[in-house]
Amino acid sequence: MAGQSCIRQHYYSGEWGTVGQGKGWPVPVPYGDRTTPYSNLPLHQSFLPPIAGDLFDWHPDKKRKAVDHFSKRLIDTRLPGAPLAVDYLRDKYGKNLAIGTITQAGYITLSLLYFLRENNTVLFKLTRRDISAFVEHEQGRGMSVNTVICRLRALYTFVAFLVEREILPPSILHKKIRLALPEALPRAIPAEDIKALLDVIDTVRDRALILLLLRTGMRIGELLNVQVSDIILPERKILLYLGSKNYLGRVVYFSQDAEIALKEWLRIRNSQKKYLFYSPSRENFSYAGARKMMKRRLTQAGLSDKGFCLHSLRHTFATDMLNAGLRIEVLQQVLGHQSIDVTMHYARLSDRTRENEYFKAMTVIEQGGHHASYPVSSQLQTVFEEKKLLASHRKKLST
16 A cells, blocks of 8 residues: 555546556556546546556656646646647657657647637637737737747647647638847857866866867757766767767867876766766756856856856857868767758858958959959858759748
């Protein structure tokens, strides 16, 4: 009985009848004295079942907890369309999407259902005008343009799901509502500020963490999930089996100064810990902890008012590598971008590079040389051609 009590603390009480044991894939769990297969139970009794091990020892992972949390909240609203929203979350989980994507889907479906109720309509009658009103509602809450755009994308993903289920007509996806995003240059850290930052770092762990971000271009979430077994020291590379955004594996490389810092950290760290970076209370170092550390170091270096953050190290890496002559398509692979346009956005040419290129071109002109002797970059030309073809394709689709 102690085992049953323990289980019910970790799952919704409405789901459990008699408690059985199961190994392997999901198993039917009888509810009360019924023997209805689990998949045929009423919705409020059929949240995702455990998948492996004895039920007494089973604990849901973070993704499943997120699905169950939002599923329960959706069903408790008793709003029209809530069961469809739950199916949508299950679909996200079944595709093994990131927990952030699942959480955002949960928030957007809840917000939409409440908004529709306040406007005396329901999900089954959703129109383009309703979507526009919802966007205005979100903007009225003081959210940034970036946040509203992210929510709008998540909303259209849900709408596409409903269209696929033939709940809504396909016409609702025609001429989607779009918001203009101000294009801001990435904040790369100047060389003198990088030196000031590194000069104040007096702990082995912090120096290794900062230098690995700066010399590999990894996202902070990727670095915090690196295990010691992922590092190949003789070849100065790290294997990333799953990217934090696109779930694509890749290899990153690190420099000699990062190698020195990494070896020093490996020498003194707790060898029993699986993850490269950890904290006393966690298996791996948390993002909040890393962010707090970076903020403290920036303050010590007198850089707290310049708007730098952990992600600025990735921008700096991309800009420095491009300015040093690394081909754009190679940089795309190193950064883990699916689109080269994103790489171009991250890695803008520095003022120094533009200055050098200007005087190089002006020298040719002043010497009376032919313009053909200074050809357009083939890399940029490829990007321009792709953009031209893409724009033409979009125009055909919209007509």
